[in-house]
Amino acid sequence: MAIRGTGIVKGLGVTLRTMGAKKVTLKYPDVPIEMPDRFRGIQYFEPDKCIVCNQCARICPTDCITLTGKPNPDPEKKGKVIDTFDLNFEICILCDLCTEVCPTEAIVMTNNFELAAYSRDDLFKDRDWLYGNNRNIREDNNNIGAPQRGGAK
Amino acid sequence: MIRTEELLLNVGPQHPSTHGVFRIIVKLDGEIIKEATPVMGYLHRGTEKLAEDLNFTQIIPYTDRMDYVSAMTNNYVLVHAVEKMMGLEVPERAEFLRLIVMELQRVASHMVWWGTYLLDIGALSPFLYAFNDRERILQLFNELCGARLTYNYMRVGGVKWDAPEGWIAKVKEFVRSMHDKLAEYDDLASGNEILLSRIKGVGAYDAQTAIDYGLSGANLRSTGVKWDLRKNEPYSLYSRFEFDVPVGRNGDCYDRYLVRMEEMRQSLRILEQALEQFPEGGETMGKVPRVIRPPGGEIYVRIESPRGEIGCYIVSKGKAEPFRLKFRRPSFVNLQILPKLLVGESMTNLVTILGGIDIVLGEVDC
């Protein structure tokens, strides 16, 4: 190998050059990071789109979705309307399978990921909270698992 | 006569350089290790037990969490096994996307190894350089499948997302700029005399021991055995691209270092060819039955992950859930040689050898 010491000197050269290089530190807490559109953040739920088909509860690998429907209040319409929809973010792994199988795209992922809470019970989000979480929702939802496009699981 | 006692030291499970929750009980005589017994299982989440109640789409997020530094190869091995069992046809474009993400994942995983390995040996800066470039790969994955580490990207029969427009160009740009970054890494560390004196001749073993211990990946190739599943048992589209398999000679930490650095360059070479031949149109999802029920029987499929041969053994009874799912995890098998290598080494070499084998605890405990 080259005479002793040139490896060290080359290394020192690299670090000296980097002193002038552009820095990559993000000013995160002050400047929010905007994520690409497909980012899997916390879900947004739209109650009136939901037909209570139970697919999301069935596909969820960690069983963190519990939902109950009730018969449709106005008589001439048929089918069910969602009554309570709870997402337990303590064990939700944001794997995006629920939005994949939802036939009516009632549950869609948004781009925000801040979910720190002071106590564990804050992590049980209910229907209204999820409906309220409507900032930067994902446009391209790509629910390939939904029934009309390739079959309900 | 002075009576000297041996010192029993617990290295880990909470220790800066054990690459995860891993403990070694070391019997020290002064600085020299007399005997080392590894203890693991702190990160055992029983993936194989859980998998028995989940259907195949639900298992994919669990495979991301096994080798969390190269999640794409874990996804691929499970999905490839099920496709082979059901004889499904994966469209060309999906197979290309899979190959590109797997090779990008290999470069990212080797960069994590390189950064942490040099941090273990004492150099502070390489860690930041490696993670700075790896960030660009994670950004590419984030744009592709929405996550930075646990991708859940592949499905039985294809991939979930198509490449967003402009993504292929970004990958090309990354691959081109990565070449001179690798040259910078070599300037910074590979020639450094102190680093060479630290890793040359440390933790050496010969080819026969490596085969006997069932090692795979760079640990096996560093001893001169030319065995890379992408070449010897080609899967996916690897037979279409030409790349060569770097092989070391005397199986010490330095050869493992060189083999892995060369593997990064070879992966970049594959990526260049794959990006050239990327098909224009094409489906990303093949024809898949509504409920994935592989036929009865069993199958063992193995691919080359950055850490070695990862295998997936599925016994199916024709139901939607696997009857038994076992993963052959390279880190678990490669770790067996550690106690043998450590005897007679000094404490500082323990860290060098452990870093050289490149294990990830999520995969060891599975």
Next chain:
Amino acid sequence: MSEEEKRAGEQEPAIEASQTPPEQARAEAPAAEPAASEEKPASAPAEGEAPVRRKETDEEKAARRKAALEAREAAKAAAALAAAKPSAAAAPSTGTEAAETAEAAPPPPPSPNQPRLDRAVQLLRELVAEDAVEEAAINELNDDLPTLVVKNERWLEAAKLFRSHQELNTNYLRNVSGVDQETHMEVVYHLLSMDSGHVYAVKVRTDRERPSVPSVTPVWQTANWNEREIYDLLGIDFPGHPDLRRIMMPDDWVGHPLRKDYVPLDSEV
């Protein structure tokens, strides 16, 4: 899979297939719902959940899981019963491989590895023992992987033969996995010979009460921790193993988690 379970399986998709989603929602009304929930054993604990009930409290959720657990136990017992009967019908499950290859209507062309399999069987019969090989088949799923089932007592010499004989020469033990087949326990070894690139799968069967398979650590060093993991998770004893201890679970853990009849410590899992 038991008879009525299969019948229910066929019935249920029929209902879904024939109706479009909106009617399916109305058909979901009470009539179909109770039938579906008892018949179809809730393999995924959440599956048997009827959407009508009000929000569940924790104890109800635990109760529902316990019900699901019993349902699964019942189904398993039924399955064990069914498998024990020599099921002549082409049960979709594996049953014995030999039966499957024999009854395929026009015998498929002999697979390329068939001669290699016969050669291995012949070698084993000559050099180890006449009754060494219980079964030998080609696993088409796994691109014609020759699979042998070796007798438990003969397995150690067979392993030595696989390792040393220059024709087999499998110097690389690639994977060892334990499988709890409910009727018996099985340890599957995948062997590879680095020079010729040939691959073999060898199974060794043992009963469920006191499972034990001779350890091959003296032959391949890599089997050391693999066997310890199988001992830890499945309870198969490996006589001849240098230090057979638990590797994954804490040392004072009771029971072997990967067994099918393992009662989970915390029902919530």
Next chain:
Amino acid sequence: MQKFWNDQVSWGLAGIYLLGAIAVLAVVIVFVTYAIYFERKVIGWMQYRRGPNRTGPLGLLQTVADVAKLLIKEDTIPAKADKALFILAPALAFVPSFLVLAIIPYGLNLQFADLNVGFLYYVALSGITTIAIVIGGWSSNNKYALLGGMRSAAQMISYEVPLVLSVVGIAMMTESLNLRDIVIHQEGYFWHWNFIPQIIGFAVFVVAAISELNRTPFDLPEAESELVAGYHVEYSGFRFAFFMLTEYIYVYAIACLATILFLGGWNPPIPQLDFIPGLLWFALKFAFIVFFLFWIRATLPRLRVDQLMGMAWKVLLPLAIANIFLTALGIEWWG
């Protein structure tokens, strides 16, 4: 301070000495806080990142915040620790590092105490810190600390010898150990500075000095990746701050010493530049050496213990002795 030296001691005089001492203490404390801040900034710049910039404008109050945090934090004493020694160790490490600052001449008459055995005084006192580190390692009743303590004792002892021998050449050239005389001897152009004739001595001195400070590539005792934190693993709160303070005061002392011994103290490189005050030259050279220490820390990996020992006894020591012979020959021929 010189002129008060031989008067009769009176209360006024004692007051002046006290003020002088406090002044030096203040200078050094300010230096230490901004050396820590500057080191983190420099290493940050060398790693594509910005370094501390959130506490105070541009992060200038970062170290003040750290010290305040350490003050507030509870400094625990391990249960079975050897209590007396555990408390003594940080003090024993901290005191000599301050005593050493007394003899450093910043200018022709800007010096606290002018001893004719200046360098010897320095070496003797810095030996005490080694003992303190061993005591700290032993008394915290922690295996890692013990290992760290043993390693640092071995390292410091084996690097003290080449450190001292490398300076013997200079002592021979200036025929005195008094630091002021050494600097006066180096007046004139920069090739009159000691590091040109004593280039071997300078190399050995730099390597031995880095190892004395326990800094990369010789930071074995507190090697994060193996011994977690070496001898000060059990220390927390203000006792830990003492050890950190000691380390940075020694950086200050060694950098001053190197400037004085080898880079001609307050002498300008070329005499025509002497309208710029000597103190500025001293500060410039001092800053360059401190930057060099940080630069090395950001780049180089760590040596193994046996390589470290081997290097001290098999490489540095013979070099230092050879340097002494060469100097002797040099003096013989050129006078």
